[in-house]
Amino acid sequence: MADVAAVEAPKGRRALARRCRRITDSGWFSGTVFAVILANAGVLGLETYAGVAARWHDQLSVVEHGFLTVFAAEITLRALAHADRPGEFFRDPWNLFDLAVVVLAVLPITRENATALRLMRLARVLRAARFLPQLRVIIVAVGKSLPGTISFLVVGTLLLYVYAMVGWVFFADDDPEHYGSIGRAALTLFLLMTLDGLGDAVRAGLEISRWSIVYFASYVLLASFVLVNLLIGVVIKSLEEAHRSEASRDLPTATAPRDDATLLRERIAAARAALDDLEEGLAAHERDTHRSADAARSEAAPRHA
Structure with a gap:
């Protein structure tokens, strides 16, 4: 039992x-x-x-x-x-x-x-x-882009710190409102990363030194073009991976790519199903055998009587 x-x-x-x-x-x-x-x-x-x-x-x-x-x-x-x-x-x-x-x-x-x-x-x-499949793809893409985004933040922070220190050295005395400390310089450059107010910053810098154009041009090139495009590349790659993952999830089991662990689980499930069928067949055969034996005994009983 x-x-x-x-x-x-x-x-x-x-x-x-x-x-x-x-x-x-x-x-x-x-x-x-x-x-x-x-x-x-x-x-x-x-x-x-x-x-x-x-x-x-x-x-x-x-x-x-x-x-x-x-x-x-x-x-x-x-x-x-x-x-x-x-x-x-x-x-x-x-x-x-x-x-x-x-x-x-x-x-x-x-x-x-x-x-x-x-x-x-x-x-x-x-x-x-x-x-919502499309929203699910975006959320998965955001999760997949986190490692690349963290690397972007580390590199961006280092770049911002270096340029803020250079800005403080050259512009602190003439423009203390924007470069009077490392914090103010970093905030100014962070806003310039979006190219907002870049013209005013360049004009103010040229009044201090004509070499400031090299400072602003190199910063905009690295921060606004190189780093931002790298971040966009990371996000696009993550979106492509998320789309592939979602597509493979929606594929039927017969056509979806399967790894060794998945194949092993399927074989175990098939073996269990075959074992269940075998047990049911043995149980049915045993029941038929018992019924045949009982029928034979019931038929033999009147003859002995």
């Missing part, structure tokens, strides 16, 4: 996962959740009006609990859809984000802090990206 229970438990989980996946993968389920997210965003906007929040406080509180219940039911269904392979549920960053948003919203430490509660409720609106 223990062996039968051990076999039935995984089969029961797989059946539950299949039923829940049919729900979570359906179009009406995604549309309903997306509509609830939009409604939640609308309610959050209404609560910013003091008169509405004071007059309809109780009704808005009931609606808020209704939204939280719907989101809790959604993440529960998504978790049950992975009942046969729980590890894959936690490998999906969107599942982790959804789970964190729901769990943190019900914790006492969050509900007692009005600011934290508002932020958690606002985070639900970001979940709309899960149902």
Whole structure:
């Protein structure tokens, strides 16, 4: 009996996962959740009006609990859809984000802090990206571009510091308002990176020294053209990688690129399915054998009588 229970438990989980996946993968389920997210965003906007929040406080509180219940039911269904392979549920960053948003919203430490509660409720609106492929691609691209962006910030900070020190050395006495300290010089050059006010800065520099044109020209060339274009290149590359990742995710399993681990998991799943079929066949054969034996004994009993 223990062996039968051990076999039935995984089969029961797989059946539950299949039923829940049919729900979570359906179009009406995604549309309903997306509509609830939009409604939640609308309610959050209404609560910013003091008169509405004071007059309809109780009704808005009931609606808020209704939204939280719907989101809790959604993440529960998504978790049950992975009942046969729980590890894959936690490998999906969107599942982790959804789970964190729901769990943190019900914790006492969050509900007692009005600011934290508002932020958690606002985070639900970001979940709309899960149902918008293009927005999802942009978010993934931003995440992929972070390493390159950090490198850009490090190089940009070093460049800004060097030019701010040079500007302080040459222009501090004549233009203390813009170059009187390293902080003011860095702020001035940071604004010049956008080319805003560059003409006025160059004219003021030429009144101090004609060699200032070399200073400003080299800074604009490095900061506004080279570094900014490098950042744009990093973002474009990340967008291309995100598009490829999204396209491979949408491909059918038969045509999507698969690594060795995926192939191994598929083979294990196929072996388990074959083992289940074999066990069912053996069980059916054993039942037929018992029925035949019982029928033979029942027929032999009257003859002996």
